[in-house]
Structure formats: structure tokens, C-alpha cells
Amino acid sequence: MEFTDILYEKNDGVAKITINRPRAMNAFRGQTVEEMITAFRDAWDDNTIGVVVLTGAGDRAFCAGGDQKERGADGYGEKGGLGNGIGLEIETLHYYIRSIPKPVIAAVNGYAIGGGHVLHVICDLTIASDKAIFGQIGPKVGSYDAGFGSAYLARIVGQKKAREIWYLCEQYSAEEAREMGLVNKVVPHEELMAEVDRWCQKILDKSPTALKILKQSFNADVASIEGITQMGMSSLAMYYGTEEALEGNAAFREKRPVNFRKFRR
Incomplete structure (x- = not known):
């Protein structure tokens, strides 16, 4: 498959997937998601690959979530x-x-904002540049993640902090994210990929079978969240067509203050 929205490379046991839409802060659209799925499938099937790295192109963004310019009342496409x-x-x-x-x-x-924040949350490990910024934005633009992006997030940072992240939609520095257990390590921006490579090499020295079983064991503890995710996505599809959700999207597109207060009358 020829990729347009991502870069995909494999080298010495490491597969690297880079979201390549820097002009859109690496926000994803349908095509982006499909290409990432294809790359992950390939990395899964390739027995020479022992670790996968997910990142964003450029210096500004890992991923800013779903591209709001691609979103309408029917979501992001057909x-x-x-x-x-x-x-x-x-x-x-x-x-x-x-x-x-x-x-x-x-x-x-x-x-790493919105759906991009969710992507890093569900990765096994997160290494962040000291310039990285984390946060959710869904309730500001008429969206949400009622599955792993919230329920699993609470397993990582605790219920109180997870609710703060979602309810207030504030942004957090890399050091703040490390302190709350949201990232594993923070390094100077220019050293990010070198540090990631060091972690990759340490992982490649470990038993692939042991790592596979350990990952499955960790996942088993939160498997019930998959059902919550399915319900959340179904409700999101209905919500996107409402006047309330469209107000959030329109405000983002028009670069104006959002007015959700009118929906409390």
C-alpha cells in the first residue's frame, strides 16, 4: 500500500509509524487511520519486528486528534x-x-491532544520531549471518548485526575504528565528519538514470547473496557448529529468562543 498520511519504516527489529500531516498538527482523518491500521498489521505479521514506535512528523505535534475540518454531522465520512x-x-x-x-x-x-492524547495513553510506553503538551479537548468541540480514552486513563492517573483532564480540558506539560504517571520519561527535545531507540534496543534484548504474554496479561485486566468503547462510539455517532455537538465543531472551525451554555436553558 502506498501511504499518503503516514510514514512507515522498518529497521533492525523496530517498526516506526509516523503520522505525516504536520500542517494539520498531525490530526487524523479516515485515510490516516486506515493507513496506521495497515502499518500495525504489517508490523504484527513481521516476525523480525520486536517493537513499534508511534510518533508525529515535525516538531509541533505528536497528534492533535481527529481533524475537525473533516468532521460534519455524519462524523468523519461514509x-x-x-x-x-x-x-x-x-x-x-x-x-x-x-x-x-x-x-x-x-x-x-x-x-498530544484529544484523540491524539488517547493514542499515546493506550500505547504500552510513552517517552516525551520536554516540549510535549498533553490534554483532552472533546467537551470543548462537541466530542468525547467514553472508552479507553477515559476509563483506561483513570486506571493510569486515578479517577480524580482523569475527571479533571476531561472536565476542564486543560493542558499539561511533559513534566506534569510524568508526575501523574501519564508518561514514563521526559527528555530534552533534541534527544527524544535517541532515547526512544535506546528503549527499543533494551526491549529487543528481551524474550519476545515473555513480552507477548506479559502484554496479554496487562490487557486482560482492562478487557471489559472494550464493551464500554463500543457503546461510547455508538452514542458518539448519534451525538455528532445534534445541534449541541455541531456548535462545538462550528466554533472550532470559525475560531470563535463556543457557546454550550445555551443548551442548559
Whole structure:
């Protein structure tokens, strides 16, 4: 497959997937998600690959989530993605990141916001540049992640902090993210990929079977969240067509203050 939205390379046991839409802060659209799924499938099938790195192109962003310019009342397009109706096969992508029997490292080089924040959360490990910024944005633009992006996030940072992240939609520095257990390590920006490579080499020295079983064991503890994800995506497909959700999207597009208060009258 010829990729347009991502870069995919394999070298000495490491598969590297780079979201390549820097002009859009590496926000994803349907095509982006499909290409990432294809790359993860290939890395899964290649027995010479022992670890996968997920990152974003450029110095500004890891991923800014779903591209709001691509979103309308019907979601992000005609394709539903496992029947969820939002036009993104995001559940499938989350499945591959979580289920590929090899560790996945998120190399966060800038903003990890919204759906991009969810991507790093569900990766096995996160190494962040000291310039990285983390946060959720869904309730500001008429969206949400009622599955791994919230329920699993709470397993990582605790219920109180997870609710703060979602309810307030504030942004957090890389050091703040490390302190709350959201990332494993923070390094100077220019040293990010070198540090990621060091972690990859350490992983490649370990037993692939042991790592596979360990990952499956970790996943088993949160397997019930998959059902919550399916319900959340189904509700999101219905929500996107409401006046309330469209207000969030329109405000983002028009670069004006959003007015959700009118929906409390």
C-alpha cells in the first residue's frame, strides 16, 4: 500500500509509524487511520519486528486528534469503522495498538491532544520531549471518548485526575504528565528519538514470547473496557448529529468562543 498520511519504516527489529500531516498538527482523518491500521498489521505479521514506535512528523505535534475540518454531522465520512457510524475506524486502530503482541512506544514530540492524547495513553510506553503538551479537548468541540480514552486513563492517573483532564480540558506539560504517571520519561527535545531507540534496543534484548504474554496479561485486566468503547462510539455517532455537538465543531472551525451554555436553558 502506498501511504499518503503516514510514514512507515522498518529497521533492525523496530517498526516506526509516523503520522505525516504536520500542517494539520498531525490530526487524523479516515485515510490516516486506515493507513496506521495497515502499518500495525504489517508490523504484527513481521516476525523480525520486536517493537513499534508511534510518533508525529515535525516538531509541533505528536497528534492533535481527529481533524475537525473533516468532521460534519455524519462524523468523519461514509465509512463507519466496525459499524460505529463516525467515519473513523478508530476502534480498530485502538485494537491493533493494544493487541499487537509487541510493545508499542509513543514518542511524543509535541502536542498530544484529544484523540491524539488517547493514542499515546493506550500505547504500552510513552517517552516525551520536554516540549510535549498533553490534554483532552472533546467537551470543548462537541466530542468525547467514553472508552479507553477515559476509563483506561483513570486506571493510569486515578479517577480524580482523569475527571479533571476531561472536565476542564486543560493542558499539561511533559513534566506534569510524568508526575501523574501519564508518561514514563521526559527528555530534552533534541534527544527524544535517541532515547526512544535506546528503549527499543533494551526491549529487543528481551524474550519476545515473555513480552507477548506479559502484554496479554496487562490487557486482560482492562478487557471489559472494550464493551464500554463500543457503546461510547455508538452514542458518539448519534451525538455528532445534534445541534449541541455541531456548535462545538462550528466554533472550532470559525475560531470563535463556543457557546454550550445555551443548551442548559
